[in-house]
Structure formats: C-alpha cells, structure tokens
Amino acid sequence: MSVRIGVVGLGRMGKLHCRVLSEMTQVELACVVDRDTELAAELARKYHTTALPDAPAAAEAVDAAVIAVPTVAHVEVARPFVLAGKPVLIEKPIATGSAEAEELLDLADQTGSTVHVGHTERFNPAVQAIRRFDIAPKFIEAHRISPFTFRSADIGVVLDIMIHDIDLVLMMVAAEPVQVQAVGVNVLGAPEDIANARLTFPTGCVANLTASRLAIKTERKMRIFSEQAYLSVDYAKRVGIVVKKSENLDLIQMARRMDAKDLAELALGVDYTKLVRFEELKIENTVEPLRQQAEAFCRSITDGAEPVVTGRQGLAAVRCAEAIIESIKSHPWDGSPTGRTGLDIIRKDVS
Structure with missing residues (x-):
C-alpha cells in the first residue's frame, strides 16, 4: 500500500521533494500546495496529482506531509498536520525560534504526530562514512561558504547555512x-550574511564554525581532531582522508625522541607527507541524499522507525543557532569606547 504524502511549498526544495517522491514506488504524491495557485496547478499536472488550496485541506487528504515553505512559516503550516496526528518532514531549520519549535513538538507529543527535520546533510555519504569511525571529537573546524542565491533572505546565514554544521x-x-562566542556581519539586509562561531562543550570539545553566503566560490569542508584520529572531509566533493594515531605511532615516537635541531636537519631530505600513513575515506553510497531522506521518512511512517533527525534534535540545533545569533548581536566591534555592537556595522556615512 502506498503512503500518501503531500508537499506544501513549491519553491526550489519543494520541487525537488515532488520529483523524488514521484519516483518512489511506495509513495503516492497525494497533493501539492502553494500560495501561487498557478504554480501548484502546473506541478499537479506534471506529477498527475491534485493541487489543494491550503495546509488544512491537505491535512485531510494525506498520510504525511513535507513542509518546504519559507522558514518563518514552518510552524504555522505544519500545525494542521500535527493536530491531525500526521507525520511531518519539515525542511531545516525546524523553526526560526526555539519557543515556537518547542510548542509544535509539545503538540506532536499530544496528538501522536512524528516530526522529522530535513537536515539532509546527515544523508551525505561523506557524513555516513565519518560515522563509521568511533571517535570522540576534541576540536572541529567547519567552513561552509557559497555565493548569494537570493533564497532564504528571510533568515540569516546562521539559520540558512551554518545550521547544517x-x-x-x-x-x-x-x-x-x-x-558560545560569535561574530557576524550583515551586508545585504537585516540578517547576518557572514558569521563565525566558537562553541565549547561540556566534554571539552571546541568547534569553530564559519559560514558565508557572500563568497565567490562554494565550499563545504570539515576537519575533526580526536585522540584516536584526524579526519578531513569535503562534503561537496564527497571525498576525505583519515589519519589514525594507531597507524602512525612509530612516526610520532620518532619525532618525540628528536630535538628541534634534528627535526630541522630532516627537512633537508624528508617529505613529511610521504611519512604519514593515511587512508582515503571510503564513501560508498551513491543514492541521492534527498532520496535517502524520503525513504527514511517512509520507513518511519510504515514501520515505526526512529526519525534520522528528530524534532528534538532539530530544536537543539535551533537553540544553538539562537545563542550564536544573540552573541553576534552583542559583539562589541570596537571594544568599549564606541559602544557599536552587533549588526549594521557596514553602513553608508551620513554627513
């Protein structure tokens, strides 16, 4: 029996969800919804489904729904489905604020609805490859930058891009x-477009995250340092390397026995990169991450499988993002003398 799923919000991500769901034999794309009724009608014709006027109407016609509207409307649009006890997959982030996200999750607890959050990067095969290593991170460094896409202008770069990391x-x-310590700058509008955050965890781990949506190139990289290994991964290219301590103990012990002068002499004829033993990160899964996410959503509906990203995990990400944004807003740009804090540092001089 097919699972009847509706897609609400037919922008870039909504169109992708429609395409993926329409290709799945276990799914019936039951309806599409968008405030642009002509667009909804066009996609309904393309995928041989029904265009419905709004979320409440769709909640009566489906077993579950994908919520792909702008972030500011996530909770409002998801609420009719949650009230009806229907599972929802909400595009990341779950909401613009933790209070409204928590309210929706409390409602889901009452009605038996299941909330999934579309942190699709979890399904990136490079991420799945990293998770095969049993490591306890001590330092994480992430860079996620891209040119401006003119989408998600209703939120800043922290909720738009950094939320993945x-x-x-x-x-x-x-x-x-x-x-949480953070700094950020808004260039094109009210929300921040560039941000850097330093997160300290109770485990002693420190994470340094950088995000920009005003770059001239696209880059999605992360480096993970632990006592067991060092991992470097490029999420966009889906490649990476692993350097294990256990495979390099002889090199480490040799270096520790030598003083600075001995090491300097080695530099004349030894290539360090040839000494280090490393392995390529084995990235095997070639299934599209969005397809994997949709399949996991279906398994949760039909088999009761735990969501890959639960609503509570999505809430935790938003709580962290809120703390970063608050830190950005309170950052003293010039120290104490001028009192300039937060955003709107780049502004036209007024004579």
Whole structure:
C-alpha cells in the first residue's frame, strides 16, 4: 500500500521533494500546495496529482506531509498536520525560534504526530562514512561558504547555512554547547550574511564554525581532531582522508625522541607527507541524499522507525543557532569606547 504524502511549498526544495517522491514506488504524491495557485496547478499536472488550496485541506487528504515553505512559516503550516496526528518532514531549520519549535513538538507529543527535520546533510555519504569511525571529537573546524542565491533572505546565514554544521557537530559531540562566542556581519539586509562561531562543550570539545553566503566560490569542508584520529572531509566533493594515531605511532615516537635541531636537519631530505600513513575515506553510497531522506521518512511512517533527525534534535540545533545569533548581536566591534555592537556595522556615512 502506498503512503500518501503531500508537499506544501513549491519553491526550489519543494520541487525537488515532488520529483523524488514521484519516483518512489511506495509513495503516492497525494497533493501539492502553494500560495501561487498557478504554480501548484502546473506541478499537479506534471506529477498527475491534485493541487489543494491550503495546509488544512491537505491535512485531510494525506498520510504525511513535507513542509518546504519559507522558514518563518514552518510552524504555522505544519500545525494542521500535527493536530491531525500526521507525520511531518519539515525542511531545516525546524523553526526560526526555539519557543515556537518547542510548542509544535509539545503538540506532536499530544496528538501522536512524528516530526522529522530535513537536515539532509546527515544523508551525505561523506557524513555516513565519518560515522563509521568511533571517535570522540576534541576540536572541529567547519567552513561552509557559497555565493548569494537570493533564497532564504528571510533568515540569516546562521539559520540558512551554518545550521547544517551546527546539526552535524551536535550529532558528533552528542551534547549542546555550554559557551558560545560569535561574530557576524550583515551586508545585504537585516540578517547576518557572514558569521563565525566558537562553541565549547561540556566534554571539552571546541568547534569553530564559519559560514558565508557572500563568497565567490562554494565550499563545504570539515576537519575533526580526536585522540584516536584526524579526519578531513569535503562534503561537496564527497571525498576525505583519515589519519589514525594507531597507524602512525612509530612516526610520532620518532619525532618525540628528536630535538628541534634534528627535526630541522630532516627537512633537508624528508617529505613529511610521504611519512604519514593515511587512508582515503571510503564513501560508498551513491543514492541521492534527498532520496535517502524520503525513504527514511517512509520507513518511519510504515514501520515505526526512529526519525534520522528528530524534532528534538532539530530544536537543539535551533537553540544553538539562537545563542550564536544573540552573541553576534552583542559583539562589541570596537571594544568599549564606541559602544557599536552587533549588526549594521557596514553602513553608508551620513554627513
């Protein structure tokens, strides 16, 4: 029996969800919804489904729904489905604020609805490859930059782009930060477009996250340092390397026995990169991450499987993002003398 799923919000991500769901034999794309009724009608014709006027109407026609509207409307649009006890997959982030996210999750607890959050990077095969290593991170460094896409202008870069790495870091550390320091700049509008955050965790792990949506190139990289190994991964290219301590103990012991002068002499004829033993990260899964996410959503509906990213995990990511944004807003740009804090540092001089 097919699972009847509706897609609400037919922007870039909504269209992708429609395409993926329409290709799945276990799914019936039951309806599409968008405030642009012409667009909804067009996609309904393309995928041989029904265009419905709003979320409440869709909640009566489906077994579950994908919520792909702008972030500011996530909770409002998801609520009719949650009230009806229907599972929802909400695009990341779950909400613009933790209070409204928590309210929706409390409602889901009452009605029996299941809330999934679309942190699709969890399904990136590079992420799945990293998770095969049993490591306890001590330092994580992430860079996620891209040119401006003119989408998600209703939120800043922290909720738009950095949220991916926030979720991944929280997953790896299995804790929320106890200290957050951040700085950011808004260039094109009210929300921040560039941000850097330093997160300190109760485990002693420190994560340094950088995000920009004003770059001239796209880059999604992370480096993970632990006592057991060092991992470097490029999420966009889906490649990476692993340097294990256990495979390099002889090199470490040799270096520790030598003084600075001995090491300097080695530099004349030894290539360090040839000494280090490393392995390529084995990235095997070639299934599209969005397809994997949709299949996991279906398994949860039909078999009761635990969501890959639960609503509570999505809430934790938003809580962390809120703390980063608050730190950005309070950052003293010039120290104490001028009192300039937070955003709106780049502004036209007024004579």
